[in-house]
Amino acid sequence: MASQLRLRSALALVTGAGGGIGRAVSVRLAAEGAAVAACDLDGAAARETVRLLGGPGSEEGAPCGAHAAFQADVSETRAVRRLLEQVQACFSRPPSVVVSCAGITRDEFLLHMSEDDWDRVIAVNLKGIFLVNQAAAQALVSSGCPGSIINISSIVGKVGNMGQTNYAASKAGVIGLTQTAAREFGRHGIRCNSVLPGFIKTPMIQKVPQKVLDKVTGMIPMGRVGDPEGGLFM
Numbered sequence: 001m002a003s004q005l006r007l008r009s010a011l012a013l014v015t016g017a018g019g020g021i022g023r024a025v026s027v028r029l030a031a032e033g034a035a036v037a038a039c040d041l042d043g044a045a046a047r048e049t050v051r052l053l054g055g056p057g058s059e060e061g062a063p064c065g066a067h068a069a070f071q072a073d074v075s076e077t078r079a080v081r082r083l084l085e086q087v088q089a090c091f092s093r094p095p096s097v098v099v100s101c102a103g104i105t106r107d108e109f110l111l112h113m114s115e116d117d118w119d120r121v122i123a124v125n126l127k128g129i130f131l132v133n134q135a136a137a138q139a140l141v142s143s144g145c146p147g148s149i150i151n152i153s154s155i156v157g158k159v160g161n162m163g164q165t166n167y168a169a170s171k172a173g174v175i176g177l178t179q180t181a182a183r184e185f186g187r188h189g190i191r192c193n194s195v196l197p198g199f200i201k202t203p204m205i206q207k208v209p210q211k212v213l214d215k216v217t218g219m220i221p222m223g224r225v226g227d228p229e230g231g232l233f234m
């Protein structure tokens with residue numbers, strides 16, 4: 001029961017909160033007592049996450065309650081600034097926990113990859129984390145609050161993956177950004193870490209050809225992809 005209150009005083013901002021991992025993260029944070037600001041490009045998906053958390057604020061324009069949904073494109077500077085303003089206006093404080101889950105893929109072999117597919121993946125997966133980390137840390141520093149920022153990278157950022165030069169570069173960039181931010185933010189009491197998941201069963205992997213999934217799953221000791229809830233004992 002003690003773990004239920006581990007985050008009771010925390011306000012957590014989760015980006016990509018309408019997706020597989022972001023929704024699971026939001027549910028877990030709320031279960032441990034945090035108030036959750038669920039943000040997604042897809043506002044309806046963010047509101048569905050808040051509905052699942054059981055908090056008011058799940059309807060568009062509803063007053064903020066224990067949890068609240070926000071719509072924002074993390075790759076847009078003004079949108080991210082507005083997001084942090086809205087979250088602080090809603091909860092009267094900056095988020096002390098920030099989990100950056102928003103991300104996309106635009107897979108193609110480098111020989112054929114379009115510049116647009118490169119640009120968009122870098123904009124969302126890397127620049128989006130730059131913008132959210134910067135805005136959240138600025139809010140924490142100006143209010144003198146400590147915090148913990150968790151950026152979702154990928155094992156692909158470490159080992160590469162065929163068809164994902166854009167995605168791999170973005171995720172490798174997240175690792176380097178996080179390691180540097182951790183050095184800079186530490187003096188302000190803000191921790192910054194990245195997580196590098198392998199395949200997790202979410203909408204993001206639905207486009208992966210089955211023959212590829214079979215190949216990679218064969219290399220996974222458990223013989224299966226992960227599930228967003230963690231499924232540690234399944």
Ligand SMILES: CCCCCCCCCCCCCC(=O)CC(=O)SCCNC(=O)CCNC(=O)[C@H](O)C(C)(C)COP(=O)(O)OP(=O)(O)OC[C@H]1O[C@@H](n2cnc3c(N)ncnc32)[C@H](O)[C@@H]1OP(=O)(O)O
Pocket residue numbers: 105107108109153154155156159160161162163164167197198199200204205207208209211212215216219
């Ligand atoms: C030390 C451990 C090594 C680990 C190896 C890599 C680990 C990868 C784990 C990733 C876990 C984290 C994933 C993540 O962060 C979330 C995501 O990014 S989900 C999306 C992941 N995307 C992919 O894996 C790309 C899959 N490939 C494709 O979508 C298509 O192949 C692509 C659009 C790139 C090209 O399509 P097309 O032109 O139609 O070619 P084919 O699909 O027919 O492929 C040609 C040929 O190449 C083989 N192949 C393609 N992708 C991969 C791959 N990622 N890994 C291995 N082999 C791949 C494919 O099987 C074909 O081989 P044939 O023998 O010719 O059939």
Ligand SMILES: NC(=O)C1=CN([C@@H]2O[C@H](COP(=O)(O)OP(=O)(O)OC[C@H]3O[C@@H](n4cnc5c(N)ncnc54)[C@H](O)[C@@H]3O)[C@@H](O)[C@H]2O)C=CC1
Pocket residue numbers: 015016017018019020021022039040041042045072073074075100101102103104124128152153154155196197198199200201202203204205
């Ligand atoms: N599913 C997997 O196998 C793995 C996923 N990851 C990473 O985990 C994170 C979450 O991925 P999943 O939950 O699997 O994907 P998902 O596709 O289920 O969820 C991604 C969410 O991000 C949102 N999003 C996309 N672009 C956005 C933007 N510009 N602004 C705000 N929100 C945006 C989407 O609307 C979606 O709800 C991503 O960063 C992904 O790269 C890392 C390793 C493995």
